[in-house]
Amino acid sequence: MVSHVINHILWRFVLIIVIITLYTPNLSAAKQSKINGLKMNVIDRCWRLNPEWRRHRPQLATCSVGYTGKMTNNIGKDLIHYIVIDPSDDPINPKRGTLRYGASVIQGKVWITFQRDMHIKLERPLLISSFTAIDGRGVNVHIANNACLMIFKATNIIIHGIRVHHCKPQAPGVVMGPEGKVIPLGHVDGDAIRLVTASKIWIDHNTLYNCQDGLLDVTRGSTDVTISNNWFRDQDKVMLLGHDDGYVRDQNMKVTVVYNHFGPNCNQRMPRIRHGYAHVANNLYLGWVQYAIGGSMGPSLKSEANLFIAPTIGSKEVTWRKSNHNNGDTWEFHSVKDAFENGASFTVTKGGRVPKPNYSNEQYFKVVDVNFVRSLTRSSGILGCSKTSVC
Template identity: 75%
Template sequence: MASKHNNSILGRIVLAILIASFFTPNLTYAEKSKIMGFEMNAIDKCWRSDPEWRKNRPQLATCSVGYAGKMTNNIGEGLIHYKVIDPSDDAINPKPGTLRYGASVIQGKVWITFERDMLIQLVKPLLISSFTTIDGRGFDVQIANNACLMIFKATNIIIHSIGIHHCKSQAPGIVIGPNGKVMPLGQVDGDAIRLVSASKIWIDHNTLSNCEDGLLDVTRGSTDVTISNNWFKFQDKVMLLGHDDGYVRDQNMKVTVLYNHFGPNCNQRMPRIRHGYAHVANNFYLGWLQYAIGGSTEPSLKSEANLFVAPTSGRKEITWRKDNNQNRNGGEFHSINDIFENGASFIATKGGKVRKPNYTKEQVFIVADAKSVRSLTRASGVLRCGKTIC
């Protein structure tokens, strides 16, 4: 009895030390995470360890990896700091202080932050200009309940720490374009984020859910995209890479899908790939209904060190190919060092070499052991940031 009592006291003392350590202001986030047994991934280590991250926000642009590469074109000389103070929206004549004014009207390098927590209901899709960063860190910023985000013929864009949900399809209309000029826009599906002929795009630490069509589409020749640290949940069609089977420009598409959390209640397309190449690494898959990863029109997939947890009932197979043809339309699917739990299985392409990502020095990262995926994706989605800790 005395032994049990002593163990209980010791456990409480250890817990108290851990809590005190985590809230000690002179320790970095990395040090506190180490004490608490957490593990930050390569992207988060780059900036979350800095207690002065609010003063050094543009440091974020140096932290991206994968096909987007470093986003240093978004910072440096001429950078405009813009703060959203007004959650209202006007698709044609946006007011200064609104998100649309900063994202569409102002041209050049623009770093957008927010004055406070906001729910923004866009009246039409927001077309984001090149060299724009939307940085929601530090506040609860949600874009929801109507139109959402589109990156149309633009480049060098960061979308970070935004909650996007309940996006709805939009009828054709007039909207201010990414060049600051009014333009016609056709029918738009209800996606959270849609890329159209876009390049060098980094989408990091967002929470996306419950949209009418999909959560994230990379289409019409878009390439050099990194999708990292996001939380995708409560959605039928999650992520589409490649416009349609007949759009051959997507053969040049290159996308990195890294450190994301899929689920609960995701059905399919995590991602679905048409043409192109996807490196899907260190992601956490918490179940699926139809499938997790699918493909058609000869895409290439390297699935590396992901953790796949099959649903308790239903389909355990992770992959899907159009027409069930693994060697033609289905393309090449390779699984390298993935971990499969609860009966999950992966039908890989037989024979052939695994295509490498061939990253440049600015794009390359070390893929962690799949045993670390739960820890590496623990902070996926919008971050809850304090004054010094994010």
């Protein structure tokens, strides 16, 4: 009798499951893609919805926005596909198959991918040649525990999908340069990624943390840079835009900072800007200690639809300005449609104009309502791409 009752219950349970399966409408692949797309920002929608993205990796170059414009100079029939198979590093005579060989020795349009998961310990800073894309999608690549990345007098470079952390200062020495020639290199601070006299650079979907100096420096006349979809965490000095107060060439610097996640455990410089212009939009700020956005030497900054969540303990003020008696208070910090939580506040420039980014058609993107920032930045940093198709 007991077994009969149990069998009857089991059959009823199976019947309910069958009914639910038969009468619950299945989402088509197109509808599911549309739903996923609504949760993505405009950069990610451009390529992540394509299940064949592995076969069409250079499609990524058409997805950038902001001051880099589209990175279509990095692709074409003459594109060289290079696979890193060896995590070792020789800074003067790099072996074929290593990252340095692909990034510094090979000239022309190079798209670099990785055969497998890797931990790369660079013996000296990696100087990346113009028209190079470093694409870590689909594998787990760490550049860590010694020297890190430098873009020196180069242009049209993509860095995507890499973990860069625990970077250390480097003494002067020689290294393979971006033109495939050995050059002398002076002292290098422990930055994750440093730009020196570089232009048209796109830094997207990287995870950067715990470096001895900063995470990302844009210096010495570098311009036309987009910093997007990155996760910056566990760092004192996060992002520096502008070399120093006396380097006036940085007046021409233009940088877009969009869809990034700052925090936890970030102290300052998200970013700190000198001289030039930055459009900071749709980023998530998960606390700070000293300040989130700072500047000196008359910079212009438009903060638009960012979510600033103040720390429980510490400064609630988002901004910081370095006084300069010779320069006066000529900087322009403007907050437009930002949101502030946990007591956060933003001291804006009074009576000034709101500086516009003045994007071209290929640079333009629509800034999304701040209520969607949590969703748009949920995938910031390294993407968890499966081994089948989803990324």
